[in-house]
Structure formats: C-alpha cells, structure tokens
Amino acid sequence: MSSPWSAPAADGPVHGAVAVPGSKSVTNRALVLAALAGDGATRTVAGAARSRDTTLMVDGLAALGVGTEITAGRDGTIDVAVTAPERLRAGRVDCGLAGTVMRFLPPLAALADGPVAFDGDPHARTRPMGGVLAGLRGLGVALDPADAHRLPFTVLGSGAVAGGPVTVDASASSQFVSGLLLSGARYDRGVVVTHRGDGPVPSLPHVDMTVTMLRLSGVTVTSETERWAVSPGPVTPEARFVVEPDLSGAAVYLAAAMITGGRVTITGWPERRPAANPERHDQSRHDLPGLQPLAAVRRALEAFGASVDEGPEGLTVQGPDRLRGVDVDLGEIGELTPTVTALAVVAGLSGEHSRLRGVGHIRGHETDRLAALVAECTSLGARVSETEDGLEVHPASGLAPTRPWGAYADHRMATAGALLGLVVPGLEIDDVAATTKTLPDFATDWPALVGGAGVPA
Numbered sequence: 001m002s003s004p005w006s007a008p009a010a011d012g013p014v015h016g017a018v019a020v021p022g023s024k025s026v027t028n029r030a031l032v033l034a035a036l037a038g039d040g041a042t043r044t045v046a047g048a049a050r051s052r053d054t055t056l057m058v059d060g061l062a063a064l065g066v067g068t069e070i071t072a073g074r075d076g077t078i079d080v081a082v083t084a085p086e087r088l089r090a091g092r093v094d095c096g097l098a099g100t101v102m103r104f105l106p107p108l109a110a111l112a113d114g115p116v117a118f119d120g121d122p123h124a125r126t127r128p129m130g131g132v133l134a135g136l137r138g139l140g141v142a143l144d145p146a147d148a149h150r151l152p153f154t155v156l157g158s159g160a161v162a163g164g165p166v167t168v169d170a171s172a173s174s175q176f177v178s179g180l181l182l183s184g185a186r187y188d189r190g191v192v193v194t195h196r197g198d199g200p201v202p203s204l205p206h207v208d209m210t211v212t213m214l215r216l217s218g219v220t221v222t223s224e225t226e227r228w229a230v231s232p233g234p235v236t237p238e239a240r241f242v243v244e245p246d247l248s249g250a251a252v253y254l255a256a257a258m259i260t261g262g263r264v265t266i267t268g269w270p271e272r273r274p275a276a277n278p279e280r281h282d283q284s285r286h287d288l289p290g291l292q293p294l295a296a297v298r299r300a301l302e303a304f305g306a307s308v309d310e311g312p313e314g315l316t317v318q319g320p321d322r323l324r325g326v327d328v329d330l331g332e333i334g335e336l337t338p339t340v341t342a343l344a345v346v347a348g349l350s351g352e353h354s355r356l357r358g359v360g361h362i363r364g365h366e367t368d369r370l371a372a373l374v375a376e377c378t379s380l381g382a383r384v385s386e387t388e389d390g391l392e393v394h395p396a397s398g399l400a401p402t403r404p405w406g407a408y409a410d411h412r413m414a415t416a417g418a419l420l421g422l423v424v425p426g427l428e429i430d431d432v433a434a435t436t437k438t439l440p441d442f443a444t445d446w447p448a449l450v451g452g453a454g455v456p457a
C-alpha cells in the first residue's frame with residue numbers, strides 16, 4: 001500500500017477537460033473475443049487503458065497461449081495486438097481483483113487442452129463466483145474442487161465443451177451471464193443461459209454490451225428477458241477495434257464539476273460508437289449507439305441538477321449552484337454507487353436527503369461497497385446508513401477528516417474519497433494506487449484538473 005495521499009481541495013469551481021482511458025469493460029471483452037477467434041490471425045484492440053484490470057486480462061490470455069503484444073496508443077492509452085491460437089493451452093491465471101478476469105476467463109479456459117488454475121488477490125477469494133462455476137458444471141465442464149464456488153479453483157480443460165442450455169443464478173453479478181455468453185459460440189452446442197434467482201440480474205447494460213460485441217464479432221445471439229442464446233459458430237472480430245473512453249471513470253471527473261458548480265468536458269467522447277462492423281449490423285456505423293450506459297449515467301447526474309451535454313468537444317457536465325438530493329435506482333449502473341454517494345453526501349451538506357436503491361449486489365464488488373461507504377463517510381461526519389438494497393444519505397452539518405479515507409483496494413472507493421476531498425480540506429486517501437485498477441493516471445490527472453491545469457487530450 002502506498003503512503004497516504006493528500007486529496008486536493010477545490011478553491012473554486014473546477015473547470016477543465018480530461019481525456020480518460022478506454023473502458024476496462026469494453027477492453028476486456030474485446031481481448032477475449034479476439035482470443036476466441038481460433039484462426040491464428042492477429043487483431044488489435046486500440047485505445048485500451050494501461051490499467052491493472054486490462055493488464056491482468058492480457059497476462060491471463062497469454063497464460064492460455066494467446067499471443068499478446070502491447071504498444072503505446074494515443075493519449076497515453078495502449079494498443080494490444082492479440083494473436084488467437086488454434087488451441088488454448090493449460091496454465092495459471094492471476095485474476096487480481098478483476099471481476100472481468102475471474103468471470104470471463106474460466107469459460108474460455110474450459111476450451112483449453114489441460115488444467116487452468118485460477119487465483120487472485122486475498123479479497124478476490126471472497127467475491128461471488130457461484131453462477132459462472134455452476135454454469136460451467138451444467139455445460140459439462142469439470143472443475144477442481146468439483147463443487148468449487150469461489151477462487152481458487154482449477155478448470156479441467158479438455159479441448160472442447162459440450163454446451164447447451166443452463167440455468168444460473170446471476171443475481172450477484174451480471175458477469176456470470178457475460179462470461180458464459182462470451183465463450184459460448186465455441187462450445188459444440190453453443191449456450192443458452194437462463195437466469196433464475198431471488199433478485200434480478202444487475203447491471204443489465206453490461207450484458208447488452210456483451211451481446212452487442214458478440215454480434216459485432218459475427219456471432220448469432222438472441223436476447224429475451226433473462227434468457228440469452230448464443231449459436232455455435234466462428235468468432236470473427238474486426239481487425240482493429242477502438243475502445244470507447246471509460247464512462248464510469250469519466251463520471252468521477254464530471255462529478256468534480258457537479259460538486260463545485262464547475263464545468264468539465266471528457267474529450268474524445270464518441271457521440272456514436274467509432275469502430276464497428278457496419279456490414280454485420282443492419283444499421284450504418286453512425287447509427288450505432290455507444291456500448292456503455294450513457295443514458296442511465298446521464299439520468300443519475302441530472303437528478304442532482306447537473307446539465308449534461310454531448311457535443312463535438314466531448315461529453316460536458318455543468319454543475320448546478322447547489323446539488324439536489326436524489327432518489328435513484330442504480331441497479332443498471334451499480335459501479336457508479338461510490339461516485340453517486342459522494343455527490344449525495346455533498347448534497348446532504350445543504351440539508352438534502354438522498355436514497356440510492358437497487359445495489360445490494362455491490363456488497364460483492366471489490367469490497368463490500370455499502371459497508372465501506374458507510375464507514376468512510378461516517379468517519380468524516382456524514383450521516384449515511386445501509387438499507388437492504390442500498391444507502392440512505394441524510395443531511396449533515398459539516399465534514400472533517402478524522403483519519404485517512406480507506407480505499408479497501410477499491411478504485412471507486414479511492415475516487416469517491418478524492419471527490420469528497422474537494423470540499424473537505426486535509427482529506428487523505430490511504431491507498432490512491434487502488435485507482436490504477438481502471439484509471440492508471442488518476443493520481444496525477446486529478447490534481448491537474450482540480451488545480452486548473454486540466455489534462456491534455
């Protein structure tokens with residue numbers, strides 16, 4: 001863990017432009033799809049973040065015999081050349097704390113010619129894995145231990161997977177569904193995933209992202225309510241896939257404008273998805289919407305009173321004079337909860353009450369985010385309480401640090417601390433390096449933006 005990091009306080013409205021790196025969700029899907037092609041060809045995933053999650057995915061694929069070469073891309077991003085082997089080999093995969101690695105690679109490893117061992121960070125061993133592992137068992141894949149439901153475990157690859165229909169409980173994570181769908185076209189019978197559980201599948205826009213990226217890779221997918229079918233067949237992504245800027249990372253910078261009544265632009269924000277295979281779609285490239293849930297994020301930010309604008313210069317947020325309290329269901333965008341909580345805590349300083357709903361499953365994210373947010377916000381003097389499926393944020397009269405803000409190895413806890421640091425002078429974050437999970441340059445980009453220098457595009 002790094003030494004405590006002083007979060008910069010804002011001495012006025014934050015104005016500026018920021019270039020954020022590519023989305024880890026889009027990047028890690030694109031890497032898996034390029035690896036699945038199985039044709040010996042090299043494809044490039046361009047504009048990826050140099051982040052921990054992306055690197056873990058590259059290294060995990062390399063361990064399975066996939067050729068990977070990283071070169072510098074535009075604006076501090078990386079381009080990854082992926083050469084898909086005809087057969088995947090046995091190996092060991094370090095998942096770190098990356099949900100995308102621990103849920104997307106076991107279904108791929110099931111196609112390997114031998115055992116693939118999976119492990120990760122200490123906290124990764126507590127993250128839910130049951131849905132994806134039960135799903136693999138149901139599709140004819142052997143695991144060691146046979147009843148594995150958490151890391152560590154070994155997937156006993158036999159070079160082929162029977163596939164077919166399977167019912168999983170994906171109420172703990174949409175990534176269970178995405179993981180099974182991503183590799184499903186390479187299974188003998190494809191895969192049909194049905195969700196059955198006590199709650200709904202969270203983060204459904206991330207399953208939509210999977211479905212869209214599969215279709216853009218030439219795979220036939222049908223999607224009904226909580227049932228998805230992938231037909232067996234070749235996976236043929238385009239030769240060069242350009243990753244969109246990371247919307248969840250962008251939201252942190254946009255929230256700086258909201259908290260301070262400033263104006264922040266995310267440069268290079270695509271109004272339309274920039275890289276597509278239009279010939280594989282019944283729409284032209286320019287009619288394709290983005291892969292990330294901009295509409296849902298926009299609604300959440302606007303609920304606080306922000307104005308959001310997409311224009312030629314990028315995605316811009318103008319903060320209101322004073323944040324309103326909100327009552328929002330964040331079930332589609334649960335990963336934004338720490339950011340939204342920071343906004344709600346600041347709204348609470350002007351007497352506003354907020355309710356964040358639909359995110360009980362984020363107790364299984366990088367840390368138990370509901371407990372962590374309550375503990376850290378309370379340590380500052382905010383009044384935040386946990387509900388069954390979210391948080392209540394009550395009015396509070398003032399905030400001051402009593403100890404360093406805990407990041408819990410969670411990038412979004414660290415960035416939520418930085419947001420509150422804008423209005424809490426002296427706030428320190430115990431482990432700002434946690435931000436490198438998705439935002440490798442946060443520790444320098446953030447002070448530059450707050451200090452008025454902005455980040456060059």
Ligand SMILES: O=C(O)C1=C[C@@H](OP(=O)(O)O)[C@@H](O)[C@H](O)C1
Pocket residue numbers: 024025026099100172173174175178202203206334335361
């Ligand atoms: O598939 C993905 O890329 C993701 C899906 C979501 O996971 P959950 O469904 O577990 O919330 C999201 O929160 C996570 O940050 C990324």
Ligand SMILES: C=C(OP(=O)(O)O)C(=O)O
Pocket residue numbers: 097098099100335365366412438
């Ligand atoms: C939940 C998150 O990540 P992961 O992909 O590790 O689940 C997140 O990025 O907020």
